[in-house]
Amino acid sequence: MSTPKIDVQVISSGILSDDVLMLGESMLKQWRIPAQQHLVLQFGSFRHAVTIVPVPRYEGLRISQTLARRMGIFSGTPLRLHYQAVSRTLALGPLIGVLISRDNPEQSEKPFGDITMFCRELTDACRSQGAYVYFFTPNAIGASLTTVEGWVYAKGWHRMNLPAPNVVNNRLTSRKLENRPIVQQFIREIKHRFGAQVFNEKFLDKSEVFDALKRDPSLQKYLPESHLLQNYTMLKSMCSRYSSVFLKPVRGSLGKGIIRLTRIGPENWQASYATVSGTKRQSFSSLAKLFSSIAGKMKTVRYLIQQGLNLIEVGGRPVDFRALTQKNATGKWAITSIVGRTADSQHFVSNLARGGTLSTVKEAVAKSNLPAAQRGDASARLSKAALDIARGVDAYIPAHFAELGIDLALDSSGRVWLIEVNSKPSKNDNTPLKEGKIRPSVRMIIQYARFISGF
Structure with a gap:
């Protein structure tokens, strides 16, 4: 039976004491x-001894002002209610904490910069589903690890002390922040002490993903040959097999630092570098000279060397696809959206941060040089690949993920390839955000949070 959604009303502490709740008689x-x-x-992590007084012809829950303040909730907050008879516990929730990289209290309208609108959208979606969400940074974690100074939205953004949540959605955009001892300690503590669930709990390295997925024979058809670049011998070996290869920083994102190597003669090679202003090219008379030019970078950056793919193109510009896969209300992987991304004329990577443009899969395929016979089922094949890969990440990488951005490509023969998997997918790479509209991707986060927290 689904947990009921009720409105919580806050009553003056002079009228209602902190250890008494008033609940509709029919609900009891x-x-x-x-x-x-x-x-x-x-x-969440908050616990308090109470007795319950039934109220005839009433559907909500009344609590005292002092208790509401300790819980961090406002009057009129819709929440789910779940009673566990064995432990005699009345649980309200789910309480969802979204871990974000930074906040700016001086910007009262946009305290979280570009993601403020997404945070508002998530708040609205929680109200409609009977969940409660707050947003917090690593600096907001309390010394006791049981409280957090979080941001909530109620006719404006407010900062207040809140219990540790039932569910944490990790949206940190930096490995440095994610690896801070206070963050790792907090995650361990709330899992162990309160049974909290943390999803998208870590970044994925490119080499980690490809090495893990290689273990499944059914996934190997999607994987371009990939290795951690360790020396000249490996570069020479890959370049002898493929007319182009890619060097990708193992920990890169948004297309930063990618180098494409292309054979332009029997011995000559060209290196194309992805930069903010466009593609920079440099020619080398031998592979050895090319290697010596990147050897310095290899001291500080680990590269994945990957087979070059002959991607479909629109007007000479490469096209790839971003699939957003999420776990749904029953904990199963589902496709939320797939979009085509066409590279800008000055770039060979398609990321929006590099000027790429979005379109539907149908539009991208229709305008591309993909043979007509391969076009009809392209969308279905991309969807199947994305789901296969999401399940593979779940099966072979020991961490909890519920949302993955999976970048796929079609080559000129119609074959589907995996480019990379992103465990912190941007909310800009699916449908454009309009104020007041709750996207399916946002609703799905809350549905899954309810599923894993028992609400």
């Missing part, structure tokens, strides 16, 4: 919640 009967007996009220 339906969920067999004992009245006038000692129970535990639970909200």
Whole structure:
């Protein structure tokens, strides 16, 4: 049976004491919640002993002002209610914490910069589903690890102390922040002490993903040959097999630092570098000279060397596809969206940050040089590949993921290839955001949070 959604009303502490809750009589009967007996009220990491007084002809829950302040909730907040008879616990929730990289209290309208609108959207979606969300940075984690100074939206953004959440969505955009001892300690503590769930709990390295997926024979058809670049021998070996190869920083994102190597003669090679202003090219009379030019970079940057692919093109510009895969209300992987991304004329990578443009899969395929016979089922084949790969990441990488951006390509023969998997997918790479509209990708985050937290 689905957990009921109720409105929480806050009553003056002079009228209602902190250890008494007033709950609609019909709700008590339906969920067999004992009245006038000692129970535990639970909200995230918050625990408090209460007794419940039934109220006839009333559907909501009334709590005192002091209790509401300790829980960090406002009057009129819709929440789910779940009673566990064995432990005599009345749980309200789910309480969702979104871990973000930075905030700026001085920017009251946009305290989270570009993602403020997404945070508002997530708040609206939570209200409609009976969940409660707050946003916090690593600096906001309390010394006790049981409280957080989080941001909530209620007619404007407010900062307040809140309990540690039932579910954490890790949206940190920097490995340095993610690896801070306070963050790792907090995650361990809330999992161990409160049974909290943390999803998208870590960044993925490119080499980690390809090495893991290679273990599954059914996924190998999607994987271009890839290795960690360690020496000249490996570069020479890959370049003898392919007319072009890519060097990708193992920890890169947004197309930064990618180098494409292309054979332009029996011995000559050209290196194309992805930069913000466009593609920079440099020619070398031998592979050895090319290697010596990048050997310095290899001391500080680890590269994945990958087979070059003959991608489909629109007007001479390469096209790839970003699939957003998410776990749904029953914990199964599903496709939320797939978009085509066409590279800007000055770039060979298609990222929006590098001037790439979005289109539907159908539009991208129709305008491309893909043979007509391969076009009809292209969307279905991309969807299948994305789901296969998401399940593979789940099976072979020991971490909890619920949302993956999977970059795929079609080559000129119609074969689907994996480019990379992103565990912190941007919310800009699916449908454009309009104020007041809740996207399916945002609704899915809350549905999954409810599923894993039992609400």
